[in-house]
Amino acid sequence: MTAVEQPIRILLVEDSSDDVFFFRRAIQKCGLSAVMSVVMDGVEAIDYLLHQGKFGDQAAHPPPDIMFLDLKLPHVNGFEVLERMKQHAECPSPPVVVLTSSSHPEDQERAEALGALLFLTKPPTPEQLRQVLQKVSFDSTLNL
Amino acid sequence: MHETTIPEPVKAEKRIPANPKEVVNILLVDDQPGKLLAHEAILSELGQRIIKARNGVEALGHLLRYDFAVILLDVNMPNMDGFETASLIRQRPRFEKTPIIFITGYNTTDLDRLKGYELGAVDYLFLPVVPQVLKAKVTVFVELARQTQIIKTQAEDLAAHNRRQGEQLEVIQKLNEDLKDANTELEAFSYTVSHDLRAPLRSITGYVNVLLEDYGPQLDDAGRGHLLALDRAAKRMDALTRDLLAYGRVAREAVTLDRVSLRPLLEAIISLNSVGNKHPAKIHIAPDLQDVWGHHFLLEQSLNNLIDNATKFVSPGKTPEIHIRTEPRDGWVRLWIEDNGIGIDASYHHKIFGMFERVGDLHKYDGTGIGLAIVHRAVQRMGGACGVESATGLGSRFWVDLPSVPNAQETKTPAKP
Numbered sequence: 001m002t003a004v005e006q007p008i009r010i011l012l013v014e015d016s017s018d019d020v021f022f023f024r025r026a027i028q029k030c031g032l033s034a035v036m037s038v039v040m041d042g043v044e045a046i047d048y049l050l051h052q053g054k055f056g057d058q059a060a061h062p063p064p065d066i067m068f069l070d071l072k073l074p075h076v077n078g079f080e081v082l083e084r085m086k087q088h089a090e091c092p093s094p095p096v097v098v099l100t101s102s103s104h105p106e107d108q109e110r111a112e113a114l115g116a117l118l119f120l121t122k123p124p125t126p127e128q129l130r131q132v133l134q135k136v137s138f139d140s141t142l143n144l
Numbered sequence: 145m146h147e148t149t150i151p152e153p154v155k156a157e158k159r160i161p162a163n164p165k166e167v168v169n170i171l172l173v174d175d176q177p178g179k180l181l182a183h184e185a186i187l188s189e190l191g192q193r194i195i196k197a198r199n200g201v202e203a204l205g206h207l208l209r210y211d212f213a214v215i216l217l218d219v220n221m222p223n224m225d226g227f228e229t230a231s232l233i234r235q236r237p238r239f240e241k242t243p244i245i246f247i248t249g250y251n252t253t254d255l256d257r258l259k260g261y262e263l264g265a266v267d268y269l270f271l272p273v274v275p276q277v278l279k280a281k282v283t284v285f286v287e288l289a290r291q292t293q294i295i296k297t298q299a300e301d302l303a304a305h306n307r308r309q310g311e312q313l314e315v316i317q318k319l320n321e322d323l324k325d326a327n328t329e330l331e332a333f334s335y336t337v338s339h340d341l342r343a344p345l346r347s348i349t350g351y352v353n354v355l356l357e358d359y360g361p362q363l364d365d366a367g368r369g370h371l372l373a374l375d376r377a378a379k380r381m382d383a384l385t386r387d388l389l390a391y392g393r394v395a396r397e398a399v400t401l402d403r404v405s406l407r408p409l410l411e412a413i414i415s416l417n418s419v420g421n422k423h424p425a426k427i428h429i430a431p432d433l434q435d436v437w438g439h440h441f442l443l444e445q446s447l448n449n450l451i452d453n454a455t456k457f458v459s460p461g462k463t464p465e466i467h468i469r470t471e472p473r474d475g476w477v478r479l480w481i482e483d484n485g486i487g488i489d490a491s492y493h494h495k496i497f498g499m500f501e502r503v504g505d506l507h508k509y510d511g512t513g514i515g516l517a518i519v520h521r522a523v524q525r526m527g528g529a530c531g532v533e534s535a536t537g538l539g540s541r542f543w544v545d546l547p548s549v550p551n552a553q554e555t556k557t558p559a560k561p
Contacts, residue, residue, distance in 0.1 A: 018347040025354065072339050101339045101346060123350055 007033040011064035013045040022123040029126035042076025082114035173203040174218040186275040200229035213289035219248040230263040348378040387514035425455040425464035437547040442522040449515035454483035482541040488534040
């Protein structure tokens with residue numbers, strides 16, 4: 001087993017501050033080292049990925065290794081974020097884990113069709129997050 | 145005002161009555177009053193209304209006011225002869241088809257007769273007229289006129305009927321559209337409810353956990369007890385919301401029936417339910433389960449609730465044991481789900497499938513009181529039925545009747561291994 005030295009860079013797209021709090025807590029408990037950036041809606045998520053607007057500084061807002069995306073977001077919802085990521089060829093597309101408050105099978109199918117890697121019902125447990133992050137870091141280690 | 149009253153009786157006489165009890169109109173056209181009278185006398189036996197005209201102009205005047213079953217037209221008249229009159233009659237579309245019998249006194253040449261036929265004559269009568277022949281020929285046209293009228297009336301009725309049906313169809317389509325809109329709205333509503341209403345509940349349980357984890361040691365038993373009560377209440381409300389949404393979806397889900405294999409469905413439900421169960425139930429599925437003609441989502445909802453109940457309502461300390469099997473019932477499949485639970489008193493059997501019915505000692509157990517209502521509605525929507533055989537302390541045997549797979553389908557779709 002390769003020890004992961006670099007912390008995993010996480011982009012969380014979540015508009016509820018409660019859910020951000022629970023997510024952060026679960027990450028802290030998952031036993032892996034991670035750096036988290038949080039944006040509150042779909043527009044900001046796309047801006048972050050494309051280094052646009054207030055996310056212009058690439059050093060301050062490095063591209064994420066993984067993105068956790070809430071489906072129900074103000075302005076531009078999670079599905080639309082996935083669609084836009086597909087449309088923009090230049091848009092970096094980290095693995096996306098969709099977070100949702102209900103396990104609607106239709107939502108899951110739609111998100112997967114749009115390229116989401118995984119579908120987690122909120123709140124994700126530390127164990128769930130550990131498994132996901134381990135997989136992502138293991139894959140990126142392989143890529144290096 | 146009085147002028148408008150005049151056309152009324154005329155209008156009534158215009159049509160050819162279909163009913164043989166009502167009289168039809170016969171038009172006699174001849175310049176000789178003697179012949180008119182003689183023919184009228186012969187035809188009066190038929191009991192129809194006879195209208196006479198002394199010349200072509202008079203005849204045309206009558207035609208403006210009445211419909212005729214047949215016109216008897218003298219060929220040899222001064223000024224406007226029978227042929228001319230016939231040609232004028234035929235110019236009006238309304239009389240294109242009115243039968244005309246020419247009455248001719250002299251030896252008509254073949255050429256003349258052809259001329260008459262070209263003008264729409266249907267027959268000739270030669271003078272002197274033989275009364276039996278005149279009566280027989282006119283009778284044929286009276287009957288023909290009635291038959292034609294019957295067909296016309298029927299065609300009109302049919303057209304009216306079709307029109308009404310078309311209108312009804314439009315109304316139905318409109319209602320369908322409205323219903324679709326309402327359904328879409330409801331769908332959006334329940335989506336919002338399931339997301340927005342449950343989010344705060346999730347936060348409540350989340351913060352309770354945080355409190356218990358981070359501050360639990362600093363609290364006494366009472367404090368921790370209150371937090372657990374808060375957690376239970378939030379979880380119960382979450383379960384209620386979830387079940388209400390499931391009920392709503394079961395009630396309006398578009399249903400098309402298809403072949404469903406019960407075993408994979410049951411296995412999926414059981415593996416989902418057993419997650420986090422401290423005392424896993426022993427569930428025995430008969431090896432020879434029949435396929436049913438049902439709807440995957442509705443069946444999933446029904447079986448999930450029945451199995452959930454069977455594992456839930458068991459005396460403390462007892463391991464739930466469930467037997468699931470099917471039996472054929474003449475075009476139907478009866479699915480049995482039998483448990484070793486607390487059972488249900490017979491006096492409650494009729495109530496338990498209702499909404500929010502929680503009977504007997506059930507307050508000691510978790511449950512929203514919606515589960516069996518979901519089962520009932522879902523089974524009903526698949527055209528089936530459900531029920532229970534049970535007594536307190538003796539376990540419950542829930543049954544669900546569903547249509548068996550139609551024969552044609554059985555040969556078309558090979559059964560999955």
